[in-house]
Amino acid sequence: AQKVTQAQTEISVVEKEDVTLDCVYETRDTTYYLFWYKQPPSGELVFLIRRNSFDEQNEISGRYSWNFQKSTSSFNFTITASQVVDSAVYFCALSEATSNTGKLIFGQGTTLQVKP
Amino acid sequence: DAGVIQSPRHEVTEMGQEVTLRCKPISGHNSLFWYRQTMMRGLELLIYFNNNVPIDDSGMPEDRFSAKMPNASFSTLKIQPSEPRDSAVYFCASSFPRLEAFFGQGTRLTVV
Numbered sequence: 001a002q003k004v005t006q007a008q009t010e011i012s013v014v015e016k017e018d019v020t021l022d023c024v025y026e027t028r029d030t031t032y033y034l035f036w037y038k039q040p041p042s043g044e045l046v047f048l049i050r051r052n053s054f055d056e057q058n059e060i061s062g063r064y065s066w067n068f069q070k071s072t073s074s075f076n077f078t079i080t081a082s083q084v085v086d087s088a089v090y091f092c093a094l095s096e097a098t099s100n101t102g103k104l105i106f107g108q109g110t111t112l113q114v115k116p
Numbered sequence: 117d118a119g120v121i122q123s124p125r126h127e128v129t130e131m132g133q134e135v136t137l138r139c140k141p142i143s144g145h146n147s148l149f150w151y152r153q154t155m156m157r158g159l160e161l162l163i164y165f166n167n168n169v170p171i172d173d174s175g176m177p178e179d180r181f182s183a184k185m186p187n188a189s190f191s192t193l194k195i196q197p198s199e200p201r202d203s204a205v206y207f208c209a210s211s212f213p214r215l216e217a218f219f220g221q222g223t224r225l226t227v228v
Contacts, residue, residue: 035216045207045219091159100166102149102209102217106159 002027004094006107013082014115021077021110023092029053032094033101034068034075039089039109050101051075082114118142120220122208128226134196137223140189141210149217150183150193151207159207165191198227 036048093104209217
């Protein structure tokens with residue numbers, strides 16, 4: 001069965017600190033997709049990144065970076081020099097490639113609070 | 117592009133009433149998804165459509181829930197009769213095949 005675990009329920013940091021959000025997944029498939037979404041206080045779900053199981057290259061986008069390690073079934077998300085606007089709930093999600101990639105298994109989410 | 121559009125944004129209704137949530141997907145996307153978010157269960161998929169055809173409705177909680185997609189630009193999720201435990205945020209999302217899903221702003225449903 002597929003499962004996504006975000007063990008950190010809540011994280012609180014002070015602005016400019018770096019923070020890493022952990023994501024561990026389970027799947028029997030050899031081909032799959034991983035995602036991160038952000039849910040700010042306004043409530044919408046904002047897509048951040050998609051990664052397929054054959055691409056283990058780390059990715060950096062501005063202050064955001066992602067570390068994908070198949071060996072440990074992890075897809076961690078790091079925010080460098082955090083800002084108050086990064087305060088949100090962050091969801092990691094998994095999708096089988098054989099089905100529709102919008103069919104997502106979400107983790108429970110990590111609430112990030114960045115204090116000024 | 118306007119993104120996925122959901123209406124209404126907020127709905128308060130009395131137990132036993134019929135509720136209809138609406139969704140307009142991003143133009144050109146051929147897959148549409150309905151998700152529900154609650155504190156207890158998190159984000160869970162209710163049903164999804166490919167090319168207007170329902171593919172997987174295994175997440176629909178019970179017969180009180182139904183969803184339709186009469187054309188490529190419109191879908192509805194109906195609850196009849198509604199119950200207090202249906203209170204949640206309902207999200208609609210759409211996507212191209214094998215690409216990420218984009219979500220609407222959600223409908224916050226409160227059943228009293």
